[in-house]
Amino acid sequence: xxxxxxxxxxxxxxxxxxxxxxxxxxxxxxxxxxxxxxxxxxxxxxxxxxxxxxxxxxxxxxxxxxxxxxxxxxxxxxxxxxxxxxxxxxxxxxxxxxxxxxxxxxxxxxxxxxxxxxxxxxxxxxxxxxxxxxxxxxxxxxxxxxxxxxxxxxxxxxxxxxxxxxxxxxxxxxxxxxxxxxxxxxxxxxxxxxxxxxxxxxxxxxxxxxxxxxxxxxxxxxxxxxxxxxxxxxxxxxxxxxxxxxxxxxxxxxxxxxxxxxxxxxxxxxxx
Ligand SMILES: O=C(O)CCC(=O)C(=O)O
Ligand SMILES: [Fe+2]
Numbered sequence: 001x002x003x004x005x006x007x008x009x010x011x012x013x014x015x016x017x018x019x020x021x022x023x024x025x026x027x028x029x030x031x032x033x034x035x036x037x038x039x040x041x042x043x044x045x046x047x048x049x050x051x052x053x054x055x056x057x058x059x060x061x062x063x064x065x066x067x068x069x070x071x072x073x074x075x076x077x078x079x080x081x082x083x084x085x086x087x088x089x090x091x092x093x094x095x096x097x098x099x100x101x102x103x104x105x106x107x108x109x110x111x112x113x114x115x116x117x118x119x120x121x122x123x124x125x126x127x128x129x130x131x132x133x134x135x136x137x138x139x140x141x142x143x144x145x146x147x148x149x150x151x152x153x154x155x156x157x158x159x160x161x162x163x164x165x166x167x168x169x170x171x172x173x174x175x176x177x178x179x180x181x182x183x184x185x186x187x188x189x190x191x192x193x194x195x196x197x198x199x200x201x202x203x204x205x206x207x208x209x210x211x212x213x214x215x216x217x218x219x220x221x222x223x224x225x226x227x228x229x230x231x232x233x234x235x236x237x238x239x240x241x242x243x244x245x246x247x248x249x250x251x252x253x254x255x256x257x258x259x260x261x262x263x264x265x266x267x268x269x270x271x272x
Contacts, residue, residue, distance in 0.1 A: 001156040003173045003183075011085030014184060018090055018136070022159030022189035023175075029080075030140070030180035038073040038205070039142050045070060046107050046203070058193065060112035066223040067103035067205070068232070068240060074103065077140055078207055079236060086184070087136040087209040094132050096246070097212035100220060100239040101135060105142075106193065108150040108202040114195040117153070117167065120208070121187035123217050130163070135187025135210045141179050142203040150196035151176045152183055152204075159188035212245040 004017055005025045017024045030038070045064050052058040067074040078084070078100060091098050121134050128134055145151035152175040155167040167190055174194065175183040185191055187210075196202055210216060220240040229237055237243065244250035 001171075001173075003154060003156055003175060009082070011082050011089055014082070014086035015089035018086070018184055018186055021156045023154045023156050023183065023185035023191070025175060025177050026182045026184060027177065028180055029182050032180070034073070034076075035142070035180045038071075038077065038140075039203075041071045041073045042105050042142065042203070042205070046105055049105075049107075051109070055113075056116060058108065058112050058115065060109040060196070061193070062105075062107040062109070064105040064107070065103060065218055067105070067207075068100070068220070068236070069224040069228045074205060074207070075232070075236060077138075077205065078103065078239065079233065083138055083182070083184075083207075084209075090136050090186075091133065091209065091211055094134070095211040095213060097243070098136075098209045098239070099212050099214070099216055099241055099245075100218075100236075101208040101210035101214075102206060102217040103223075104206045104218070106139070106204050106206050108193055108196045110196055110199045110201070112150060112193070112196045114150075114153065115192035117155075117190050117192045119188055119190060124214065126163075130188070132211075133159075133186055133188055134214055135208060137185045137187065137206065137208040139175070139183040139185075139204040139206050141177050141181050141183070142205060143179050143200070145175055145177045145181075145183075145202060145204065146198075147174050147176060147194070148196075149198045149200055150194040150202040152185075153192050153194050154183070154185060155190040158190040159186050161190070209239075213249060216241065 003025050007027050049062040049064040052061045153172050155171050
């Protein structure tokens with residue numbers, strides 16, 4: 001089954017296609033001015049990033065996180081109305097609120113072999129029942145994605161396969177797309193980064209969302225600490241996790257705060 005390619009779809013159309021196929025491409029989301037803005041902000045951050053230290057992260061691949069604290073342009077991508085609406089619609093059967101799971105530029109350099117085929121939901125181990133879909137993923141292409149430079153390998157339909165089913169070669173498609181287009185895939189679909197057999201770097205930004213009651217892949221409280229988060233859009237603060245989820249999750253007492261009720265003298269005295 002080939003990846004479906006949509007142009008200017010509604011959030012509902014994205015969520016519906018993702019439910020059916022497990023992955024799709026939305027073409028030409030960013031115009032050249034917005035694309036350049038994101039590329040310009042990412043270039044120095046990528047430059048300062050070390051290569052991966054194992055085969056899964058990629059010895060010729062750079063992974064650059066912490067983007068909410070460091071890039072106004074990427075904050076806009078995370079808050080994109082259509083993508084955020086699609087993420088909320090897609091995950092709504094299992095949660096009331098969603099969280100920002102990961103922000104990461106993936107720069108696949110020359111000579112990088114293909115990544116092992118996987119499902120991103122394995123971040124939570126095998127504990128989540130398969131009928132719960134935990135994750136909505138995007139990869140925003142900052143360079144063209146080609147078969148030669150490492151376009152993501154995807155097995156459409158495999159989000160419904162049992163764990164042990166292996167994909168045959170003719171069941172893969174490649175997320176070839178022009179810079180400014182977006183690959184969308186669920187946490188349950190089989191996929192991997194492709195091999196880069198060129199002398200250019202393939203660059204995409206992986207922005208992913210998860211159910212509000214799961215632990216996020218990227219520790220957003222460390223990546224975007226309170227002194228930075230306090231100036232961000234309240235909706236983005238909530239996506240980062242600076243909010244409560246459900247009746248109890250996110251409970252918090254400010255340990256450095258000033259209690260409005262004065263402590264009794266006796267409580268302040270040191271023992272002895
Ligand atoms: O870079 C890509 O195309 C996909 C990478 C990926 O699937 C991952 O790192 O989990
Ligand atoms: Fe992945």
